[in-house]
Amino acid sequence: MPKPVVKKEYPLSVRIYLWEIIKGLGITWRHFVKNIRYSFRKGPHTVPTTWQYPEDRRPISPNFRGAHMLQLNEKGQELCVGCGMCAKACPAKCITVKRGKPADGEEDRYAGKTMCEEFTIDMLRCIFCGFCEEACPKNAIVLGQGHELAEYTMEACIYDKAKLIANFEEAKAAGKLKPKPKKVPVEAPPKAEAKKPAAKPAAKAAPKADKAKPAEKADAKKEGEDSKE
Amino acid sequence: MEDWIIDLIKVVFIWVWCLLIAVVMTWVERRASAMMQDRLGPNRAGPFGLLQPLADGIKLFTKEEIIPEKAKKILYILGPALFAIPAFSAYAVVPFGDKIVIGGKEIILQVSDVNIGFLYVLAVGSMGVYGMVVGGWASNNKYSILGGLRSTAQLISYEVPMGLALLAVVLLYGTFSMREMVLAQQGTFLGFLPNWGIFKQPLGFLMFIVAAYAEAARVPFDLPEAESELVNGYHTEYGSMRLGLYLFGEYVNLGTLSGIMVSIYFGGWQLPYIDMSAFLGPVSYGIASFLVFFLKQAFFLFLFVWVRWTVPRFRYDQLMGLGWKSLIPLCLVNFFITALLVQLTV
Numbered sequence: 001m002p003k004p005v006v007k008k009e010y011p012l013s014v015r016i017y018l019w020e021i022i023k024g025l026g027i028t029w030r031h032f033v034k035n036i037r038y039s040f041r042k043g044p045h046t047v048p049t050t051w052q053y054p055e056d057r058r059p060i061s062p063n064f065r066g067a068h069m070l071q072l073n074e075k076g077q078e079l080c081v082g083c084g085m086c087a088k089a090c091p092a093k094c095i096t097v098k099r100g101k102p103a104d105g106e107e108d109r110y111a112g113k114t115m116c117e118e119f120t121i122d123m124l125r126c127i128f129c130g131f132c133e134e135a136c137p138k139n140a141i142v143l144g145q146g147h148e149l150a151e152y153t154m155e156a157c158i159y160d161k162a163k164l165i166a167n168f169e170e171a172k173a174a175g176k177l178k179p180k181p182k183k184v185p186v187e188a189p190p191k192a193e194a195k196k197p198a199a200k201p202a203a204k205a206a207p208k209a210d211k212a213k214p215a216e217k218a219d220a221k222k223e224g225e226d227s228k229e
Numbered sequence: 230m231e232d233w234i235i236d237l238i239k240v241v242f243i244w245v246w247c248l249l250i251a252v253v254m255t256w257v258e259r260r261a262s263a264m265m266q267d268r269l270g271p272n273r274a275g276p277f278g279l280l281q282p283l284a285d286g287i288k289l290f291t292k293e294e295i296i297p298e299k300a301k302k303i304l305y306i307l308g309p310a311l312f313a314i315p316a317f318s319a320y321a322v323v324p325f326g327d328k329i330v331i332g333g334k335e336i337i338l339q340v341s342d343v344n345i346g347f348l349y350v351l352a353v354g355s356m357g358v359y360g361m362v363v364g365g366w367a368s369n370n371k372y373s374i375l376g377g378l379r380s381t382a383q384l385i386s387y388e389v390p391m392g393l394a395l396l397a398v399v400l401l402y403g404t405f406s407m408r409e410m411v412l413a414q415q416g417t418f419l420g421f422l423p424n425w426g427i428f429k430q431p432l433g434f435l436m437f438i439v440a441a442y443a444e445a446a447r448v449p450f451d452l453p454e455a456e457s458e459l460v461n462g463y464h465t466e467y468g469s470m471r472l473g474l475y476l477f478g479e480y481v482n483l484g485t486l487s488g489i490m491v492s493i494y495f496g497g498w499q500l501p502y503i504d505m506s507a508f509l510g511p512v513s514y515g516i517a518s519f520l521v522f523f524l525k526q527a528f529f530l531f532l533f534v535w536v537r538w539t540v541p542r543f544r545y546d547q548l549m550g551l552g553w554k555s556l557i558p559l560c561l562v563n564f565f566i567t568a569l570l571v572q573l574t575v
Contacts, residue, residue, distance in 0.1 A: 018435070021536070021539065021540055024539040024540060025535060025536065025539050027539070028265045028535060028538055028539045029535070031264070031265050031266070031267060032261065032264045032265045032535075035263075035264040035265075035267060036264055039264075050269075052269070
């Protein structure tokens with residue numbers, strides 16, 4: 001059985017339809033004026049509902065997981081020791097690390113006794129999960145804020161060591177480095193002590209890093225909100 | 230200067246001006262609709278996207294011209310021209326300004342002050358529908374032919390109320406010439422209102438504007454090209470500059486209809502309460518009257534866009550019902566009242 005058609009009786013004022021059209025015109029006019037006014041607003045985020053991407057860029061949380069970088073310490077030494085923990089942790093198997101010893105006379109270029117001879121990340125496979133970052137005992141590999149990663153060739157998407165360090169230099173110049181996962185306790189012990197038991201701090205670092213995460217995230221959130229306002 | 234040179238200049242000027250209005254209207258339509266819908270609209274080409282019509286034009290000109298295999302070739306090519314030419318030529322009798330004195334010669338700002346200007350507008354205005362019908366027929370496409378058929382049905386339902394609404398105006402002013410009608414709207418009405426047609430013929434104006442929207446096939450009466458029902462109606466099969474001519478013709482048509490509305494119901498080039506010719510020089514008065522006319526026209530052009538993004542489309546039978554059952558009786562009533570008043574007062 002089809003539904004019976006019930007004809008709704010409208011009052012004459014609605015059936016004339018003219019007044020309704022005028023009311024509708026009023027609604028469109030309000031939207032028109034509002035949008036015209038907003039389009040002359042200064043600063044980023046000029047349009048009420050959307051961010052105009054190439055012109056307006058949203059502030060990115062420092063906790064963002066974007067393009068990778070290999071960090072250097074304050075002396076400009078490479079932190080990576082080539083342990084390969086990141087490669088092990090990587091669920092997408094996109095990291096290749098080859099461990100090596102620094103050549104004679106180049107020891108002061110590296111923070112550890114060993115270094116990575118080769119460090120490539122296949123950005124086409126990476127899923128930006130951040131496991132490598134968590135696994136790293138030296139806080140050497142970090143996911144930064146770079147997110148415009150399109151390239152013209154597949155080869156250009158495979159990042160080598162030089163590119164990763166360049167990423168770090170870029171982020172450092174822009175002041176967009178990731179805050180260290182643990183803040184106060186690391187500074188306390190002198191360096192000589194930390195170096196002796198090489199394996200232990202590495203094992204400790206990981207859980208500590210995990211603990212530090214939530215607090216840091218909260219910080220990051222706050223920052224994000226601040227910058228939004 | 231010879232008279233024919235002046236006429237030629239006027240023709241070329243108004244032709245270019247029509248084109249310019251149509252070009253800018255495509256931009257206004259897109260940006261204004263975006264602003265009304267909380268979108269942005271085309272804003273990439275040039276400042277505020279003002280060069281977008283140019284980009285569209287280049288695109289339309291350089292596209293391949295496709296004629297469907299089973300289309301009626303001659304009619305298919307003829308369609309857009311039949312649509313666009315009446316749209317342009319109807320502008321000939323619209324007075325777009327009062328007069329300008331250059332070199333001691335008085336030039337009337339109107340291509341030609343025909344004494345049957347009114348009938349000319351009606352006749353040429355309804356010619357444009359042939360473009361739609363011919364285009365729809367020649368395309369050999371079911372959606373196109375449906376669009377063409379709808380435009381015919383719409384024409385029959387809306388030419389009658391339009392003509393009746395205008396007939397009341399003719400009764401009121403006692404002339405067929407557009408220029409004389411505008412001149413008759415000087416001064417004030419009832420002591421405080423400007424002596425405009427809208428105050429003497431409010432119902433007539435309402436009928437006329439509804440019929441004009443139907444005549445221009447604009448929302449809410451855009452049944453010939455209803456996108457959601459008929460793909461694109463009568464110009465579904467058209468591409469390249471032939472489609473461009475259809476789209477252009479539509480906007481030129483809007484310009485003409487707005488011009489007619491302004492000249493008949495809104496006092497043409499005259500400002501309310503102020504007589505511009507009293508304190509302006511002959512040349513500047515001509516320019517000022519042109520600008521005043523254009524501003525009024527621009528408002529009605531914007532109203533077309535404004536209404537388009539406010540009101541939904543009428544159903545086919547509702548459209549016919551509105552035309553035959555409401556507008557024609559109301560127009561007759563309006564006509565009768567006007568006739569009575571004119572008879573009593575004169």
